[in-house]
Amino acid sequence: MPDFDLATLLVLVPALPLAGAILTVLLGRVLGSRAHWPAVLSIAAGAVAAVTLLVGLGRETGIGTGHADGHAKPVEMVTTLWQWANIPDAYVPAAGSSLDVGDDLAARSAGFPQALPFSIGIDLRLDPLTAVMLAVITCVGLLVAIYSIGYMHDDPGYPRFFALVAAFVFSMSMLVAASNFLLVYVFWEAVGACSYLLIGFWFHKPSAAAAAKKAFLVNRVGDFGLAVAVFLLWMTYGTLNFHDTLLADGSPLPGILGQARLGDAAGYVGGAVGTAICLLLLLAACGKSAQLPLHVWLPDAMEGPTPASALIHAATMVTAGVYLIARCAPLYMACPTALTIVSIVGATTALVAALIGTVQNDLKRVLAYSTISQLGFMFASLGTGTLLGFTAAIFHLVTHAFFKALLFLGAGSVMHAMGGVIDMRRFGGLRRVMPITAATFLVGSLALAGVAPFAGFFSKDEVLAALHGRGWPDAHAEHQDAAPHETHAHRPLPREAAGSPAFRPVSFREPVAGAEADAIAAPTFRVLYWMSLVTAALTAFYTFRAVFMTFTGPTRVPDEAGHHAHESPPVMTWPLVILAVPAAVSGWWLFSTHALADFLAATPSLAAPAVAATAVPHVFHWDLALQGTLAAAIGIVVAAIGYLGRRSDGPQLERFLGPIRPILANRFFCDEIYTALVVRPLEFVAMLAALFDRHVIDGLVGFVAGVPLAAGAVIRRLQSGLLQRYAVASAIGTLVVVLALAWRLRP
Amino acid sequence: MTPSALVLNGLVVGGMLFAIGLVGILARRNLIVMFLSAELMLQGVSVSLVSWSRHHGDWGGHVLVIFVLTVAACEAAVALVFVLQAFARTGRLDAAAWQSLRESNLPRSIDRELPASDAEALTFPHLTPAGIEPEADEDALLEREHV
Numbered sequence: 084m085p086d087f088d089l090a091t092l093l094v095l096v097p098a099l100p101l102a103g104a105i106l107t108v109l110l111g112r113v114l115g116s117r118a119h120w121p122a123v124l125s126i127a128a129g130a131v132a133a134v135t136l137l138v139g140l141g142r143e144t145g146i147g148t149g150h151a152d153g154h155a156k157p158v159e160m161v162t163t164l165w166q167w168a169n170i171p172d173a174y175v176p177a178a179g180s181s182l183d184v185g186d187d188l189a190a191r192s193a194g195f196p197q198a199l200p201f202s203i204g205i206d207l208r209l210d211p212l213t214a215v216m217l218a219v220i221t222c223v224g225l226l227v228a229i230y231s232i233g234y235m236h237d238d239p240g241y242p243r244f245f246a247l248v249a250a251f252v253f254s255m256s257m258l259v260a261a262s263n264f265l266l267v268y269v270f271w272e273a274v275g276a277c278s279y280l281l282i283g284f285w286f287h288k289p290s291a292a293a294a295a296k297k298a299f300l301v302n303r304v305g306d307f308g309l310a311v312a313v314f315l316l317w318m319t320y321g322t323l324n325f326h327d328t329l330l331a332d333g334s335p336l337p338g339i340l341g342q343a344r345l346g347d348a349a350g351y352v353g354g355a356v357g358t359a360i361c362l363l364l365l366l367a368a369c370g371k372s373a374q375l376p377l378h379v380w381l382p383d384a385m386e387g388p389t390p391a392s393a394l395i396h397a398a399t400m401v402t403a404g405v406y407l408i409a410r411c412a413p414l415y416m417a418c419p420t421a422l423t424i425v426s427i428v429g430a431t432t433a434l435v436a437a438l439i440g441t442v443q444n445d446l447k448r449v450l451a452y453s454t455i456s457q458l459g460f461m462f463a464s465l466g467t468g469t470l471l472g473f474t475a476a477i478f479h480l481v482t483h484a485f486f487k488a489l490l491f492l493g494a495g496s497v498m499h500a501m502g503g504v505i506d507m508r509r510f511g512g513l514r515r516v517m518p519i520t521a522a523t524f525l526v527g528s529l530a531l532a533g534v535a536p537f538a539g540f541f542s543k544d545e546v547l548a549a550l551h552g553r554g555w556p557d558a559h560a561e562h563q564d565a566a567p568h569e570t571h572a573h574r575p576l577p578r579e580a581a582g583s584p585a586f587r588p589v590s591f592r593e594p595v596a597g598a599e600a601d602a603i604a605a606p607t608f609r610v611l612y613w614m615s616l617v618t619a620a621l622t623a624f625y626t627f628r629a630v631f632m633t634f635t636g637p638t639r640v641p642d643e644a645g646h647h648a649h650e651s652p653p654v655m656t657w658p659l660v661i662l663a664v665p666a667a668v669s670g671w672w673l674f675s676t677h678a679l680a681d682f683l684a685a686t687p688s689l690a691a692p693a694v695a696a697t698a699v700p701h702v703f704h705w706d707l708a709l710q711g712t713l714a715a716a717i718g719i720v721v722a723a724i725g726y727l728g729r730r731s732d733g734p735q736l737e738r739f740l741g742p743i744r745p746i747l748a749n750r751f752f753c754d755e756i757y758t759a760l761v762v763r764p765l766e767f768v769a770m771l772a773a774l775f776d777r778h779v780i781d782g783l784v785g786f787v788a789g790v791p792l793a794a795g796a797v798i799r800r801l802q803s804g805l806l807q808r809y810a811v812a813s814a815i816g817t818l819v820v821v822l823a824l825a826w827r828l829r830p
Numbered sequence: 831m832t833p834s835a836l837v838l839n840g841l842v843v844g845g846m847l848f849a850i851g852l853v854g855i856l857a858r859r860n861l862i863v864m865f866l867s868a869e870l871m872l873q874g875v876s877v878s879l880v881s882w883s884r885h886h887g888d889w890g891g892h893v894l895v896i897f898v899l900t901v902a903a904c905e906a907a908v909a910l911v912f913v914l915q916a917f918a919r920t921g922r923l924d925a926a927a928w929q930s931l932r933e934s935n936l937p938r939s940i941d942r943e944l945p946a947s948d949a950e951a952l953t954f955p956h957l958t959p960a961g962i963e964p965e966a967d968e969d970a971l972l973e974r975e976h977v
Contacts, residue, residue, distance in 0.1 A: 799933045799935075799936075800933065800936060802932055802933045802936070803929065803932045803933075803936060803939065804928060804929035804930060804931040804932025804933075804936075804939075805925075805926060805929050805932070805939055806859075806864070806925040806926075806928070807855075807856055807857075807859065807925070810855050810856055811856055814852060814856065
């Protein structure tokens with residue numbers, strides 16, 4: 084397939100939703116209740132383009148053609164739309180600068196003896212990771228947009244909603260397709276802005292406005308980390324591009340994630356600088372993906388319309404952090420400490436969020452904590468620093484996008500029928516009222532809980548396998564012995580195609596995650612593994628608690644629903660049904676064919692020697708699957724004992740929690756702690772500043788204004804309104820002039 | 831009469847006219863009287879101009895005076911319109927009636943000592959008062975009407 088086609092499609096994926104957003108903005112008032120058409124059609128076209136890209140790239144990498152060894156050759160394609168900035172000689176090598184950065188950094192960046200240009204283009208890249216993300220974003224986006232036609236009808240902000248959704252799909256597509264860190268930063272902010280606008284969609288509701296503000300401010304902390312990380316990357320690598328570029332004199336400049344550097348054993352800076360970059364990127368990811376300690380915004384973000392929650396705060400935007408870390412995998416591989424921290428943050432977040440989720444009574448908040456928890460799973464998986472870990476994280480990202488979007492849309496359907504009530508204690512037994520919603524919600528819940536044939540089971544199993552592999556490296560070594568032909572650590576990257584962009588022949592350095600490092604990190608990962616297993620049980624518990632409270636027991640409907648509590652219209656149930664299909668089977672399909680993992684392994688970042696060397700054979704871990712299933716079963720059984728068939732407003736299992744309950748119910752007091760530690764001191768400083776402004780600054784301004792006033796007050800007294808006084812003044816003035824003249828002209 | 835004596839006489843007359851006009855303007859508050867005084871000052875200047883012109887045998891001064899007279903006629907018409915309008919506004923010819931145009935926070939100028947009036951010396955026919963005596967405007971009483 085010629086590159087031109089793929090390049091055009093790649094541009095179309097973000098461009099079409101952008102056009103849809105602009106059209107909706109321009110024609111929104113004219114279209115009125117038909118304002119969804121531009122957004123839905125453009126996102127649909129974008130989805131077609133993205134799926135075509137996925138298929139085309141799959142064919143390119145040989146996944147679809149039954150490529151036997153399962154190791155696709157790394158592919159990337161970069162399209163530069165136009166040059167954004169080009170400042171010659173912007174990067175001065177550290178050795179020549181007077182900055183005392185330390186010889187360490189200077190030596191590492193001394194690969195460039197000459198000054199480098201700051202050259203940033205609107206670069207879109209296509210590689211397996213991007214293609215997968217694009218397909219997920221546009222497909223889920225399309226279903227959510229269709230669903231919103233029903234959910235948002237009669238809302239006064241109807242056109243605004245669709246414009247924002249289309250703008251979000253555009254921003255998110257650009258974020259995952261961008262091929263330099265500056266563009267990533269730009270669209271990182273853009274998705275944040277869309278998120279802010281959608282959370283605060285009903286801005287006259289004070290809680291929604293406050294939630295939007297909170298999400299924006301908490302995200303700023305993470306964005307700050309990303310900004311500093313980008314600065315550091317520039318200082319360290321002399322470029323911000325992912326791909327290799329050519330300098331003005333034609334010599335190559337290795338990009339940060341370019342093929343030249345990926346193949347270079349010493350291509351990535353470790354030590355303090357590298358760890359700092361990785362931790363700052365992690366901070367950014369924590370902000371966007373709602374990980375501890377920046378997770379507080381996501382539960383509040385449920386104030387937004389439910390379709391927006393499904394699209395942005397469950398399926399796509401919050402996974403941007405996972406994408407970023409997966410994309411920067413080679414950077415992390417040089418810093419094992421940072422990787423371990425990623426895992427620790429992820430597993431801790433997963434556990435904490437799952438604990439909080441068990442006592443929430445708001446259906447959407449249960450799902451929000453579940454999202455945080457599942458994202459924690461992905462981070463834990465990323466932090467293992469193995470190829471399995473990275474692909475498992477993306478695998479879980481994909482399945483999670485489907486089943487969590489399904490669950491959110493189901494919750495929205497419930498909320499729609501219940502007249503806006505989302506407190507699970509106020510309704511129950513809804514399976515008789517809305518059978519389609521109940522059935523699809525059950526499918527999503529089974530997937531989330533990780534019950535055997537459903538999607539979540541397989542992706543969670545992969546995650547657990549990745550953690551297990553780091554916790555018990557010996558056990559996995561046995562697995563590897565079983566398939567020795569695939570596991571030698573120095574497997575060279577396939578370079579079979581002559582014309583393909585091949586890696587430089589290099590001598591790989593020892594992978595960081597070697598046996599020695601594993602021995603040190605193993606106890607940590609064992610703890611993380613057990614934490615994840617507990618989390619899996621808790622996940623199953625709170626998911627089915629929600630299912631049982633909402634859909635079983637005596638049928639009760641709140642007063643707000645009126646007498647017409649009914650199943651949602653087809654335009655809302657069809658997306659549910661469609662989403663239920665991948666939520667049910669995508670895990671089994673992607674796992675059994677191993678298509679996704681092989682495909683992702685062809686991403687340049689994940690095909691880097693350091694990552695690729697950690698590849699393990701693709702096996703189904705019966706022991707881990709058993710443990711995971713057992714955990715899920717325990718959770719479901721406990722939930723069934725406590726909630727199945729009971730009135731949801733009756734006494735709950737929480738009464739057995741004793742002193743832990745207030746801690747969980749208050750979400751570990753995170754908001755209170757932040758209020759005391761951050762908000763109050765800031766308000767105090769703000770108060771001081773306000774006082775200073777009001778009295779000192781305003782006082783100075785007032786003084787300056789007072790001087791002419793006071794001077795004027797003196798002269799103003801002369802305007803008496805008495806004609807005779809003016810005449811006297813005039814006469815005296817004339818006299819003075821005459822006398823002065825006479826004096827001058829005296830003989 | 832020597833030519834210098836002639837010019838001197840003219841200047842004296844002109845100076846007197848000017849001085850009388852100046853005093854009139856400064857001392858009187860009746861708008862028409864003030865206007866007349868201003869005209870007097872103008873004519874004083876004109877007289878001195880004519881004197882100098884004659885002294886130097888230069889017709890320029892004469893021409894200028896004719897010109898001044900013309901302009902003064904027009905100016906008189908305009909000024910009288912102003913005076914009339916001022917009268918229509920306040921009902922009085924007193925220049926002090928316009929002192930409300932002063933700066934807002936300044937005190938009002940008040941004639942505290944009225945000059946002795948010889949009104950009682952005049953004899954007016956006694957008429958039987960009829961109706962209710964209208965309420966007197968304090969401000970208006972303080973500003974003399976017949977200045």
